[in-house]
Amino acid sequence: MSRVAAASPPPRSVWDSLNPVRLLGELSETRYWMYLLLLPSALLITAVVLYPTVYGFQMSFHEMRLNRPALGTGFVGLKHYARMVSDPIFWTSLVNTAAWVTSSIILEFLVGLIAALALNRNLPGTKVLAVLILIPYFLPNVVAGHMWALMLDPRLGVINDVLVRIGWLESYKAWFADPTTAMGAAIVVEVWHSFPFFTLLIMAGLKGIPADLYKAADIDGAGAFSQLRLITLPMLKTIIAAAVILRVIGLVNSPDLLLILTSGGPGRSTQVLSLYAFQTAYKDFNFGYAGALSVVMFVLLMGFAYIYIRLSKVNQD
């Protein structure tokens, strides 16, 4: 009996039972504590991710044209989606988005891979180069865009000057004013800006491949290309898959570089979905239709990510 008495807590005063520190302490012993700890992040995610997403979905089913308030904000069902099907700009944007994303990703991956393989050789100077090569990626899109717009300028651009001097061009060219070159020039800028992302991730992956594998392959008689194809790339599969998904999401969603370089022109030759949605919202003030365009992009990205992960078989190992 005396033992039980000794173990029971001392009687608490009124002040004690109101003491918040004490109450928290007691709560921390219960299973509700973990929900309390999750609460701040749950609130934050709800505020900055969940609510805008749901709001965007909701907007796509409503009328919301800021320049025609008389139309109100009523529910319009699938009206925006129906309009999209017969909207030639939407289809042009979709095709342009596919071209823009595919070409950029392939080139960024190839340049990034070559840079990573070169920097991974531990030659003198590679450590400094590995930092320098990341600089384009650190530049904000806006800065990179304006810089390249100036360098490719038809009157005073340094690139035109160089190309004319070495004889590749007869006269200065307005790269972004010609529908046949605008997309290509924009892709060059995008690749320059974002290939370091691939370089960085691939270099991290290369560090994880045991050197013994290459020694064994040397003895087995595999040349450099076979080693790349049969050892390096398969071992980098997961990292490459992750990098590609992240870059595709970034490319599909960000209109900023094209906005600065071409604003979707000339004509519609560089119009992509994100830019179209942006312009629909902030030039035409048609938030309902812009919301619908965004939802379509969202669904397309989800579909892409799902199919890509399935095809790349990263989940199998």
Place this chain on the structure above:
Amino acid sequence: MATLSIKGVRKSFGALEVLKNIDLELEDGGFLVLLGPSGCGKSTLLSIIAGLEPSSGGDVVIGERNVNDVHPKDRNIAMVFQSYALYPTMAVRRNIGFGLEMRKVPQAEREAAVQRAANLLQIEHLLDRKPAQLSGGQRQRVAMGRAIVRDPDLFLFDEPLSNLDAKLRVEMRTEIKRLHDRLGTSVVYVTHDQVEAMTLGTKVAVMREGLIQQIADPQTIYERPANMFVAGFIGSPTMNFLTGTLELAEGGLLLRHGDGALPLVGLEQDVAGFVGKTVVAGIRPESLSAGTGAAMLSGTVDVVEPTGPDTMVLINVGGQVISARLGSRDRPKLGAPLSVVVDTTAVNLFDPETGVRI
């Protein structure tokens, strides 16, 4: 199958000299073990033989061919790595056949060779698995399969058993020995484990700090070590070193140590020049036994360690502690006086200044 000869091979990394003028000869079908502590240069030497590391000087000759400037793939060697170095994204079948695939061997021939190697190593049931799905011992077998499938002139093993648990290590050791007996291919085998060296090698090269200390058959290394480093490195528990003065008495040579004197009967060494000087007697624990005889060492019992088959006893002989491997039934009491008989024919005398066997 081929001979291997290494002539004056050196290797430096900057100012650090890790191999200093190495000379080695391996007969056709021989099993050479490079043995030494970490950092002695044994793995570097193996890499130089494989061609994975350029030497800073000297020649590597496999068969009749100087291979200094020959790419690893053209040296007709096969190597088993400590990490096994199996290609993680390929199934076992392709791992084993990879060397043949790279040499453009036709598929049917390749399949047959892989099957033969798998049969020999009893891994047929693993051929379609990925390395990640294998246990350590199975990976080891696959790594060996990859080596034997090509029928090379020379096998190189770089500490192949050190990632295995004790039981598996013994099993695979036997397996490697059986494989060597069966295939008859010359082997260079790197290890820091003296038991592996003694059991596998037809020839053992003990290395230290980039130099070969002794190269001989295992028995010679064990019984007649060239210096105190080799003597101490080989054998477990290690050889006892008893310091004393060599004297010439009426009955013959005598080692005077502290209060005692050990008659050195049947000594094979010519030690005439050392009479009256300090020498170190190397005595293996198993050269000591309970009983009485002409040559005895007396002291007090310090520690008794029964191991099952024998009892290891540490005896304090006039301030110098020596270990004796006694019979399992010999259980002397702690602190009690104990005399043991010395098999003086197995004693080696060393020069304490140079450490070299006299």
